[in-house]
Amino acid sequence: MPFKSLGLRAELLQAITEEGYTEPTPVQARAIPLVLAGRDLMAGAQTGTGKTAAFALPILQLLAENRPLGRRPRLRALVLTPTRELAAQVAESFTDYGRHLPLSCGLVFGGVGIGPQIEQLRRGVDVLVATPGRLLDHAGQKTVDLSGVEIFVLDEADRMLDMGFIRDIRRIIRLLPALRRNLLFSATFPDEIRHLANELLRDPERIDIERKQLDAELVEQLVHPVDRDKKRAALSHLIRTRQWRQVLVFSRTKHGANRLADQLTRDGLPAAAIHGNKTQGARTMALSDFKTGRARILVATDLASRGLDIDQLPCVVNYELPQSPEDYVHRIGRTGRAGRDGLAVSLVSIEEYSLLVAIEKLVNHDIPQEIIPEFPPAVPFAIRPKVADAGPPPVRMGRGTVRVNTRRGLPTRRR
Ligand code: AMP
Numbered sequence: 407m408p409f410k411s412l413g414l415r416a417e418l419l420q421a422i423t424e425e426g427y428t429e430p431t432p433v434q435a436r437a438i439p440l441v442l443a444g445r446d447l448m449a450g451a452q453t454g455t456g457k458t459a460a461f462a463l464p465i466l467q468l469l470a471e472n473r474p475l476g477r478r479p480r481l482r483a484l485v486l487t488p489t490r491e492l493a494a495q496v497a498e499s500f501t502d503y504g505r506h507l508p509l510s511c512g513l514v515f516g517g518v519g520i521g522p523q524i525e526q527l528r529r530g531v532d533v534l535v536a537t538p539g540r541l542l543d544h545a546g547q548k549t550v551d552l553s554g555v556e557i558f559v560l561d562e563a564d565r566m567l568d569m570g571f572i573r574d575i576r577r578i579i580r581l582l583p584a585l586r587r588n589l590l591f592s593a594t595f596p597d598e599i600r601h602l603a604n605e606l607l608r609d610p611e612r613i614d615i616e617r618k619q620l621d622a623e624l625v626e627q628l629v630h631p632v633d634r635d636k637k638r639a640a641l642s643h644l645i646r647t648r649q650w651r652q653v654l655v656f657s658r659t660k661h662g663a664n665r666l667a668d669q670l671t672r673d674g675l676p677a678a679a680i681h682g683n684k685t686q687g688a689r690t691m692a693l694s695d696f697k698t699g700r701a702r703i704l705v706a707t708d709l710a711s712r713g714l715d716i717d718q719l720p721c722v723v724n725y726e727l728p729q730s731p732e733d734y735v736h737r738i739g740r741t742g743r744a745g746r747d748g749l750a751v752s753l754v755s756i757e758e759y760s761l762l763v764a765i766e767k768l769v770n771h772d773i774p775q776e777i778i779p780e781f782p783p784a785v786p787f788a789i790r791p792k793v794a795d796a797g798p799p800p801v802r803m804g805r806g807t808v809r810v811n812t813r814r815g816l817p818t819r820r821r
Contacts, residue, residue, distance in 0.1 A: 412438045415470065417506035418463055425502065431456030433615045437589075438464045444587060446610040448603050452593040453492075453562070454739055455615050458499045461485070461559050461589050466504045468557065469532050479510050479530035481550070483557040484582070486538055486575065488565040489709065490515040490686055491693070496561065497535040509533065514550075516540040517686040524549045538566070538574035545581055552581045560606070563592040563599050569709070572598070579606065594732070625738050625748045629762065629775045631783045634755040637725060638666065640781040641753060642673045645703065650721045652696070655705045656737050658726040666725060667705040677703035708733050724752035727761040731768040756785050 409422050409430055430438065433451040440447055441464035451457040465483045474480060485500075487493045493515045500511035512531030514523045516539050523540075527550050534541075534550070544550035558579075560566065566575060588606050592599050603610065632640045645653060657663040660681040667679035678692035678701040696704040708728060722741040728734055734752075741748025752773070754762050766772055777786060 407435055413442055414438070414463060415467055417470070418467060418503060421503045421505055422459075422463070424505075427459075431460075433457050433613065434460045434463070436613045436615075437461065440611045440613075441465065441587070441589065442467060446587055446607040447589045447613065448607055448610045449589070449591045449613040449615070450593065450595060451591055451613070451615040452736075452739065457561075457591050457615075458496055459503065461561075461591070462496070462499050462503050465533065465557055465559070466500065466507060466509060469509055470507045473508065473532070479532045480554050481512075481527075481531055481534055481552065482554055483533040483559070484552065484555045485533065485535045485559040485561060486541070486566070486578065487535060487561045488537070488569050488571065490517060490537060491689065492562065493535050493537050494690075497533075500533050500535065504533075511535065514540050514544060515686070516543075520544075520547075520549075538571045538578060542574055542577060545578070552578075553583060555582050555586055557587045557589070558582055558606075559589045559591070560602075561591050563590050563602065564594045564596065567596070567598050567602075572602070575602070593736075625741055625750050627738065627750045627752070627769075627773045629752045629754050629773050630778050630781075631775055631787050632753050632755060632778060632781050633783050634757060636781045636783075637753045637755065638669055640778055641666075641723065641725065642670060642675060643778065643780060644723075644751070645670075645675055651702060652699070652719060653703050653721045653723055654696075654719055654740055655703060655723045655725050656728070657705050657707060658728065660707055662726070663705045663707055667703070670703055670705075675703055676701050677705055679705045681707040682709055708737070719748065721749045721751065724750070724754075727752060727754060727758045727765065729761070731761075731765045734765045735768065754787075756783065756787065759787055762787075 407429060409419055409427070412430060412435070414422075433449060433455045437447060437449055437460040441461065449457065449460070451460070469482055485496055487496055493513060497511050497513040504511065509532040510530070511533040512526050513535050514527070515537040520540070520543065523544065527544065541550065545552065560575065566572070588608070590603055590607060630640065630644075641655070644650070655666065657666055660683045663679045663681050667677040670677040678695050680689050680692045684692070692701070692704065695701040705725075719741045722738055724734070724737060728737065738748070738750035741750055752762075762773070775787065777783065
């Protein structure tokens with residue numbers, strides 16, 4: 407189905423063509439006509455599905471259709487996002503898609519000076535993308551007027567909840583006019599999101615976009631069993647010998663991310679770190695260093711990585727497995743996007759074995775294991791008591807590599 411059939415105006419179709427999009431993604435095909443028809447929406451869609459354009463395009467169209475003439479812009483669409491990076495990306499999307507329309511998009515988030523934001527809001531914007539805390543600061547200082555908001559978008563609602571923004575969100579909703587359209591996007595729908603949706607949405611349409619086909623086809627997943635204290639050396643070794651040119655490495659803690667980035671840099675592998683304790687300037691710089699190839703390695707925490715749109719990422723490394731198996735799926739979703747092949751490598755120490763089992767249960771298959779010959783673990787998983795009754799011991803295949811199937815201790819072939 408072409409974009410044309412969704413009822414979008416010429417200026418938007420032109421911008422879409424310039425972006426290089428040829429047809430709408432599933433969430434766009436479903437959401438755009440509904441939003442144009444004025445419906446409230448509850449959409450289950452993750453980052454990477456094209457969800458931003460699914461709300462940005464129809465919102466731009468609705469705003470362009472009845473823009474008050476000859477006056478300074480009035481804030482009519484508000485988008486809340488959980489993180490600064492996502493806010494910046496969403497605002498950039500509005501600006502890109504709206505480039506042939508006389509509409510402006512503002513951006514406010516914390517961690518940077520408030521002065522330029524006040525100036526921008528004073529000049530007027532049609533759309534505002536914001537993180538909750540800073541938006542409330544502006545509301546408290548009366549530097550933003552939310553009384554004209556006609557369309558309200560809650561993006562990545564589940565993450566907002568995880569990050570403890572629920573009270574801020576409720577406070578913001580109370581500042582909005584009662585008569586408005588509401589769009590809620592979330593990757594998952596725990597009870598709290600359902601409650602919020604019940605309060606927020608008026609007779610909503612429900613859209614569910616299946617989880618991306620992360621497994622098997624798009625992303626090759628591999629576990630390297632390795633001792634905890636050998637992980638850093640093993641990672642440097644892998645980056646060098648496998649010649650990965652751009653690697654996103656996940657670390658569980660902010661402190662760990664910093665330390666790892668420093669150590670890798672000292673190893674002669676320039677690395678930048680991105681996490682919540684960094685100033686906005688430092689985060690933007692780290693991301694741009696990574697995107698432009700100045701830093702070959704970006705070490706990130708889960709929260710900081712959410713919503714980062716980094717194209718053509720060939721390789722993601724889990725330096726530590728995440729506590730929640732869902733985060734594993736989010737992490738490996740950074741690679742193999744838009745139909746490209748990707749590789750997701752996890753360095754797993756024996757202490758993390760139970761996390762690995764939980765992940766394999768969620769993705770519903772065993773993840774192949776490969777011992778790095780230079781870094782054999784003191785206790786390989788396959789000979790743990792848990793799988794002692796599971797058949798033959800691991801075998802050596804090619805170049806001294808041992809591959810074993812996690813649960814059954816059987817040799818497996820790489821897909
Ligand atoms: P999102 O899920 O909004 O973060 O979008 C993920 C990526 O898909 C972004 O890089 C978009 O530029 C890209 N994208 C969005 N819509 C389309 C489309 N219809 N065709 C191709 N790429 C798209």
